[in-house]
Amino acid sequence: MSAARILAAYRVTFSTLIAVASLQTLAARPAHHVVLLASVEIAGALLLVWRRTEWIGASVLLLVFAGAQVISAIEGEYPTRFLQYAASTLLIVLLDRTLSQADTAASF
Numbered sequence: 001m002s003a004a005r006i007l008a009a010y011r012v013t014f015s016t017l018i019a020v021a022s023l024q025t026l027a028a029r030p031a032h033h034v035v036l037l038a039s040v041e042i043a044g045a046l047l048l049v050w051r052r053t054e055w056i057g058a059s060v061l062l063l064v065f066a067g068a069q070v071i072s073a074i075e076g077e078y079p080t081r082f083l084q085y086a087a088s089t090l091l092i093v094l095l096d097r098t099l100s101q102a103d104t105a106a107s108f
Helices: 003-027 032-049 051-074 081-106
Strands: none
Touching: 003 032, 003 051, 003 081, 032 051, 032 081, 051 081
């Protein structure tokens, strides 16, 4: 299996898990600000799936993760999961860019 296919599978898995977690959050009937973050997070996860919109999706997700981290800190919690999600988001888009550049260079 190629690196590009592994990355594609990881991208879909990550985006699906983020969307499912957000849907679970919405099902719990959270506070208004959490509803907004979860809804935007679902949109970002969906945008991350397609390569043409991956940078928009990644930007949205990074903003949501930063917002969730701030809200958690205000509530006296300091979870590291949002940093892990942000790292995975960056891994997806940066590795995709690197693989694309390698494919382009190999074709010349």
